[in-house]
Amino acid sequence: MKTNRAVRTPGGLSLRLDLRAVTVVVLLLVAALAASVVLIGTGDFPIPASDVLKTLLGQGDPGQEFIVNELRLPRVLVGLLVGAALGLGGALFQAISRNPLGSPDVLGLGQGATAGALTVIVVLSGSAAQVTAGALVGGLVTGFAIYVLAWKRGVHGYRLVLVGIGVNAIVTAINGYLLTKADIVDAARAVVWMTGSLNGRGWDQVWPLLALCAVLVPLVLANARGLRMMEMGDDISNALGVRVERVRMLLLVAAVLLTASATAAAGPVSFVALTAPQLARRLTRSPGPNLLPSVCMGAALLVTADWASQRAFGADQLPVGVVTGVLGGAYLLWLLVTERKKGRI
CATH class of the missing domain: 1.10.3470.10 (ABC transporter involved in vitamin B12 uptake, BtuC)
Known part of the structure; x- marks a missing residue:
């Protein structure tokens, strides 16, 4: 199946788009934003996703505006930015080291x-x-x-x-x-x-x-x-x-x-930088560093892990680093076994 398409710009430049990679980026962005809305509504005072969206658009009541805009939205934005930064940083290191x-x-x-x-x-x-x-x-x-x-x-x-x-x-x-x-x-x-x-x-x-x-x-x-x-x-x-x-x-x-x-912003959140580029590459099936998919994957991974840290263990809320450490450690073991079977290590 052909997934590349050539596009000619008005200036005469020819660009080649990987349709599968573009689709993966769009889907990851949608997943990250959807997880962010759910995460904003999660907490001791739960807020339905529809009310979260209304509040973000300036149509919520004063109580919801305070909870969403002052308490929960900054946390989610930090999660998105930290995940994106770690995903891109990990993709760069893996591409430069070729490892x-x-x-x-x-x-x-x-x-x-x-x-x-x-x-x-x-x-x-x-x-x-x-x-x-x-x-x-x-x-x-x-x-x-x-x-x-x-x-x-x-x-x-x-x-x-x-x-x-x-x-x-x-x-x-x-x-x-x-x-x-x-x-x-x-x-x-x-x-x-x-x-x-x-x-x-x-x-x-x-x-x-x-x-x-x-x-x-x-x-x-x-x-x-x-x-x-x-x-x-x-x-x-x-x-x-x-x-x-x-x-x-x-x-x-x-x-x-x-x-x-x-x-510096969130502490040493482990393994996001390792797993995000690898998962992005497996989804796009594209060679190369896959920088933009890694950014989106890192953001989606971290906000999803943060939601899991708050909801998956009942009343006991875990730091997000614990969740990413467990999942990333399991992925690292799987990666090591896979690389060994291929004779690379």
Whole structure:
């Protein structure tokens, strides 16, 4: 079945659309928005989906407007943005490393952001805003360290993954040490943050993350062609006019910023960056990085997991990081078994 269609623009440019990929993106967007509406209506004061939509359009009563617009909508928007950022960051890392395991969870960026947050909590007893800033700085420093250590006449995927695994182990040990030095109050606060949760998220987390995504997502999509060519190898890409190291450096910085900012906003929500690009690729059945489908898949995954964390366990609400960790861990085991059967590991 032919799924590609050529489209000629008024300027004379010829574009080729993958109809299956476009359909998957549209369906994932619809699923993410539908899950968001259901999630907004979920809570101690349930609101029907029809009333949620009316309230979002400015036609709800004052009580519903307060609950929806001030309490629940910011949390859902943070979930959508964090999921989208992690999905895109994971797709970039996997494409650059040419390895399905080359995600921020494996490379240690989440642990680096956690180290920054733990330093602020344990050493400085900082505020919530300072913890967020510490997580962002920790993720950026870790990403820079991985890049520098992996550099040898360029950064290659296999070396990037190995260095990332080593850095992950070192930073995990540092985080354990920081927890042993914390008093009981700070340790409890740190453990809650390390779980990954959307509880208590408000507009203060929405706007910075929205601004960052508004800049980085178009920038990454504009370089998608170069990234796809790089999957054929550096020599062929250079021959086709792609400035390989420039594009790789730019996209790595974007991936680190997306991952670090998502972690700063919601804590280290595990495995979304690993599973979203893989699931998107399986749905589109398309080669290449599948950047836009990964964005939509990450957003849909996280809001769905957040709904499950609130409703699937009765009165016991779980942090969303627990749900994604369980589901992502099971997916990782399945992926490892599949890759081994194919002889790739």
